[in-house]
Amino acid sequence: MTVTRPARxxxxxxxxxxxxVPFVWILGDLAALGSPEDLLRHWADTGLRAAPFRAATGxxxxxxxxxxxxxxxxxxxxxxxxxxxxxxxxVTLAARLPGLWSHATGPLVTALLETALxxxxxxxALLGRRPRPGPHDPVPTRPRPRPAxxxxxxxxxxxxxxxxxxxxxxxxxxxxxxxxxxxGGRSAAGTALAVPPGWLSAVLVLLLAAAACSALTAxxxxxxxxxxxxxxxxxxxxxxxxxxxxxxxxxxxxxAAAPALDGPALxxxxGTxxxxxAVLVLLxxxxxPDPAPGPRPPExxxxxxxxxxxxx
Numbered sequence: 001m002t003v004t005r006p007a008r009x010x011x012x013x014x015x016x017x018x019x020x021v022p023f024v025w026i027l028g029d030l031a032a033l034g035s036p037e038d039l040l041r042h043w044a045d046t047g048l049r050a051a052p053f054r055a056a057t058g059x060x061x062x063x064x065x066x067x068x069x070x071x072x073x074x075x076x077x078x079x080x081x082x083x084x085x086x087x088x089x090x091v092t093l094a095a096r097l098p099g100l101w102s103h104a105t106g107p108l109v110t111a112l113l114e115t116a117l118x119x120x121x122x123x124x125a126l127l128g129r130r131p132r133p134g135p136h137d138p139v140p141t142r143p144r145p146r147p148a149x150x151x152x153x154x155x156x157x158x159x160x161x162x163x164x165x166x167x168x169x170x171x172x173x174x175x176x177x178x179x180x181x182x183x184g185g186r187s188a189a190g191t192a193l194a195v196p197p198g199w200l201s202a203v204l205v206l207l208l209a210a211a212a213c214s215a216l217t218a219x220x221x222x223x224x225x226x227x228x229x230x231x232x233x234x235x236x237x238x239x240x241x242x243x244x245x246x247x248x249x250x251x252x253x254x255x256a257a258a259p260a261l262d263g264p265a266l267x268x269x270x271g272t273x274x275x276x277x278a279v280l281v282l283l284x285x286x287x288x289p290d291p292a293p294g295p296r297p298p299e300x301x302x303x304x305x306x307x308x309x310x311x312x
Contacts, residue, residue, distance in 0.1 A: 002139060003082045007128020011085045011121060012075040018092065018117040019068035021110060022061040025193060029055045044242035056106070056192040059239035060200065063232055064092055071121070074224070080140050082125050083224035089121030091228060094203045095195050098184050107192045140220040147282040151226055152215030154275045154282075158233055159208035165268070166201040204232060215283070223283050230279030237273030241266055 003011070026039075033039050033055070043059045067088050074084040092114060099111025143151075170178040181198030195203075211229035214222045244266040 002079070002130045003085075003125065003128040004130055007124050008075050008081055010128070011081065011124040012072045014117050014120045014124065015068045015072035015075060015085070015088065018088075018114060018121070019065050019072065021114055021117075022057065022065040022193070025056045025110070026061060026065065029057050040242075041246075043239070044246045058191045058194050059235060060095065060195060061193055063235040064095065067228055067231065068092070080221070080224045082129065083140065083221035084228075085121045086125035086221075087225045087228045089118045089125065091203065091207055091232075093118035093122065094206075095200065098196050098199050099193065101184075104192060110193060140223075141286070142218045142220055143215065143222045143226075143283060144285070145218055147285065148215045148218050148222060151230075151279045151282040152212045154279055155208045155212035155215060155226065155229055155233075158272065158275050159205050159212060161268070161272070162201055162205050162208065166198060166205075170198060204229075204236065207232065226279060226283040230276045230283065232276070233279065234273050234276030237269045237271070237276055240269030241273060242269075244269055 029042070030036065030039050033042060039055075042055050043057070071084045071088040075081045078084065096111050096114045096118065099107055100115065142148075170181055172178065178198070180196070182196055182202070184194075184196040184199070207225075207229050211222070211226045214225050
């Protein structure tokens, strides 16, 4: 599926604005905290302790910002522009929907703006398609079979592991706690732009499952969908590992006074990050070349003359 040049320009503009929105919030947090190191520490400590300053952004926001920026570049130069626009628009729209029932003015306006921009990306990807690609239009290539199969297996396993993790977190004696994980109640409070953890897990599971099916069938839109899933998987695993290691990274806590290391959480985070990195490596290469066209069939014999000459 290819898109027209006006659709490419429109999609690139929408994706650039979509990347700019969380970038402005990140700059605000950076100015309030004072240094990039403090901002990274705050992201790693999200939801673990009460802080005098409540950051607006979390680990997901720089990932969505980077994805939108790369989508803007892909819309201008890549043959996978339609897939990149559709994948980024769908994921951003799904991730920002819970912000529409936020009570704060800033996050609500941001959620409205980002959902509108994400819906615009989807509309451009769907309505800006060429009805029939020309001979010189770059057509998306299929991924190579073996790397695509390996990436599909990793994505499917990651979706299964994330589902099991969310079921374990949501199951408990208090049903309201499980509801808050999907609606953003008080027990699941985080940053101003935070996505409820249960909702985010559901979005990631759906994205991973769709990317796994696409990779296992070697579809033409595998690369943009799989690279987005791998990037978010890498970010999720890195954030989980940082949360497990955070008590040991704080300069004001002595190692002897730090709590016991959560080994299973650290191992799960590292495994998730490694799986995401592996998916990025497997799908980042060139796609498989399209098969060469076969020989043309012979021209049919001309019909016999009419009327037939004598002796025909």
